[in-house]
Amino acid sequence: MEVRARAPGKIILAGEHAVVHGSAAVAASIDLCTYVSLRFPTPSDNDDSLKLQLKDMSLEFSWPVSRIKEVLPEVASSLSPTPTSCSIETMKLISALVEEQNIPEAKIGLATGISAFLWLYTCIQGYKPATVVVTSELPLGSGLGSSAALSVALSAALLAFSDSVSLDMSRQEWSVFGESDLELVNKWAFEGERIIHGKPSGIDNTVSTYGNMIKFRSGSLTRLKSNMPLRMLITNTKVGRNTKALVAGVSERALRHPDAMSFVFNAVDSISKELSTIIQSPAPDDLSITEKEEKIEELMEMNQGLLQCMGVSHSAIETVLRTTLKYKLASKLTGAGGGGCVLTLLPTLLSGTVVDKVIAELESCGFQCLIAAIGGKGVEVCFGGSA
Numbered sequence: 459m460e461v462r463a464r465a466p467g468k469i470i471l472a473g474e475h476a477v478v479h480g481s482a483a484v485a486a487s488i489d490l491c492t493y494v495s496l497r498f499p500t501p502s503d504n505d506d507s508l509k510l511q512l513k514d515m516s517l518e519f520s521w522p523v524s525r526i527k528e529v530l531p532e533v534a535s536s537l538s539p540t541p542t543s544c545s546i547e548t549m550k551l552i553s554a555l556v557e558e559q560n561i562p563e564a565k566i567g568l569a570t571g572i573s574a575f576l577w578l579y580t581c582i583q584g585y586k587p588a589t590v591v592v593t594s595e596l597p598l599g600s601g602l603g604s605s606a607a608l609s610v611a612l613s614a615a616l617l618a619f620s621d622s623v624s625l626d627m628s629r630q631e632w633s634v635f636g637e638s639d640l641e642l643v644n645k646w647a648f649e650g651e652r653i654i655h656g657k658p659s660g661i662d663n664t665v666s667t668y669g670n671m672i673k674f675r676s677g678s679l680t681r682l683k684s685n686m687p688l689r690m691l692i693t694n695t696k697v698g699r700n701t702k703a704l705v706a707g708v709s710e711r712a713l714r715h716p717d718a719m720s721f722v723f724n725a726v727d728s729i730s731k732e733l734s735t736i737i738q739s740p741a742p743d744d745l746s747i748t749e750k751e752e753k754i755e756e757l758m759e760m761n762q763g764l765l766q767c768m769g770v771s772h773s774a775i776e777t778v779l780r781t782t783l784k785y786k787l788a789s790k791l792t793g794a795g796g797g798g799c800v801l802t803l804l805p806t807l808l809s810g811t812v813v814d815k816v817i818a819e820l821e822s823c824g825f826q827c828l829i830a831a832i833g834g835k836g837v838e839v840c841f842g843g844s845a
């Protein structure tokens with residue numbers, strides 16, 4: 459018995475960080491996914507362990523299910539369809555299970571992802587032996603939502619083999635969940651994100667679950683219908699960072715300067731709202747595509763300035779901004795910042811030659827560029843077969 463799930467990464471067009479403090483943000487899924495396969499052994503396999511294989515990194519972690527039961531005796535006894543948060547005490551026990559695996563020092567950032575896996579697995583599937591394989595097209599820790607894509611794909615695969623959702627297991631092709639099942643996947647994924655991020659707003663797991671383009675504010679989602687082409691160049695500075703530390707840093711700054719920071723968050727809220735209005739406004743209306751693009755570019759520049767106020771820019775991000783500005787292109791960081799990826803709007807009338815030149819110049823600085831399709835599908839699952 460095998461099920462596979464795939465969940466997309468995302469870009470944040472406006473509102474990262476401020477969204478953690480109640481402002482609106484706008485995000486879209488991208489066509490790069492994380493894949494999770496889940497397989498239960500047959501009795502003849504004689505295998506009593508839970509295995510997690512991170513294929514891209516050639517790493518495998520394995521726990522006898524008896525060991526998991528010994529360390530986490532309470533978790534699966536309350537197997538419930540309602541997503542539950544991992545307590546601080548349980549987190550310590552899970553961390554001990556992860557530490558036993560001797561993760562290579564250079565890959566220690568994976569520990570939070572592995573902890574999220576153990577929590578979601580035992581809550582949803584209990585102490586069953588299984589093999590879970592993860593692969594991803596997303597760069598990890600770069601602002602493209604790798605942690606959310608992992609949490610969503612894990613939740614989807616685990617729930618697909620549970621009584622909590624209703625799926626047709628005979629369908630051996632990529633299929634979507636029904637609306638209430640999607641909600642459940644999203645809620646469990648949020649619990650995974652809490653383990654990886656500390657204090658997530660929920661925007662990353664929500665856009666990975668539902669796909670397309672969304673406006674997100676205080677935990678609630680509005681699906682956006684884009685009425686204009688949006689082409690974004692994504693530049694990965696390859697400067698490593700972690701979202702948990704950056705989110706905590708912004709919260710500390712907000713505690714030190716509550717008045718000033720609340721104006722910053724309010725300004726971001728207005729930017730996200732205006733952006734979603736422009737993107738959705740009927741085409742052709744009184745604004746031409748070029749006029750809309752000019753407005754979006756200005757909003758991106760303003761948002762970037764406010765992210766600098768929050769302390770989450772980086773010299774590599776500034777280098778990307780300066781480089782793209784030489785070609786009169788507007789950019790902003792995307793995701794948690796501190797390194798990671800930068801978005802640059804590529805206007806419809808921009809010539810291919812200019813795009814090639816910008817990319818060549820950015821890559822000569824050691825950055826990596828990609829143009830991803832934005833606003834595609836959300837999470838999907840596939841039973842057995844080879845779809």
Ligand SMILES: Nc1ncnc2c1ncn2[C@@H]1O[C@H](COP(=O)(O)OP(=O)(O)OP(=O)(O)O)[C@@H](O)[C@H]1O
Pocket residue numbers: 492512567568569570571572592593594597598599600601602603604605606608654655662699700701702792793794795
């Ligand atoms: N495919 C994966 N395999 C194992 N762990 C992963 C995988 N994808 C993400 N993770 C976990 O998520 C962490 C990266 O999450 P983090 O939130 O810092 O960055 P991100 O999600 O890529 O960017 P952002 O949150 O800014 O969009 C990794 O260090 C790891 O713990």
Ligand SMILES: C[C@@](O)(CCO)CC(=O)[O-]
Pocket residue numbers: 470473474475476477478601603655657658659660661662701705792793794
């Ligand atoms: C930085 C942040 O706003 C977005 C990370 O992609 C964190 C969050 O909203 O959970």
Ligand SMILES: [Mg+2]
Pocket residue numbers: 603604605606655662701
């Ligand atoms: Mg993340």
